[in-house]
Amino acid sequence: MSELERKFAAAWAAFAPEGAEPPVREMRFxxxxxxxxDFAWPEARLAVEVDGGQWLAxxxxxxxxxxxxxxxxAAVLGWRVLRYSGAMLDEPETVIREVVAxxxxx
Numbered sequence: 001m002s003e004l005e006r007k008f009a010a011a012w013a014a015f016a017p018e019g020a021e022p023p024v025r026e027m028r029f030x031x032x033x034x035x036x037x038d039f040a041w042p043e044a045r046l047a048v049e050v051d052g053g054q055w056l057a058x059x060x061x062x063x064x065x066x067x068x069x070x071x072x073x074a075a076v077l078g079w080r081v082l083r084y085s086g087a088m089l090d091e092p093e094t095v096i097r098e099v100v101a102x103x104x105x106x
Contacts, residue, residue: 004052004086011092017105035070044103045079056106
């Protein structure tokens with residue numbers, strides 16, 4: 001787990017409503033490709049991708065196109081994907097509030 005993924009996991013543990021379903025880590029979502037989401041709630045078809053570190057280091061048109069293909073395939077399969085940067089994770093309550101709203105947790 002990357003440092004930013006640990007930050008998201010810690011934010012979820014700290015700020016998610018009591019009793020909220022925890023996310024599935026590294027969930028494979030595509031029937032053919034080996035694509036995985038960083039965090040996912042399969043029943044809600046909601047995923048969170050944390051962008052930073054290795055993602056930023058890869059760079060280049062090919063890799064960003066690969067990321068777009070992954071996100072497009074997820075959308076075709078009915079997934080909603082929220083993406084967060086390291087800077088966004090510096091406001092953990094805001095991030096978790098958005099995820100909770102997307103999950104429609106009261």
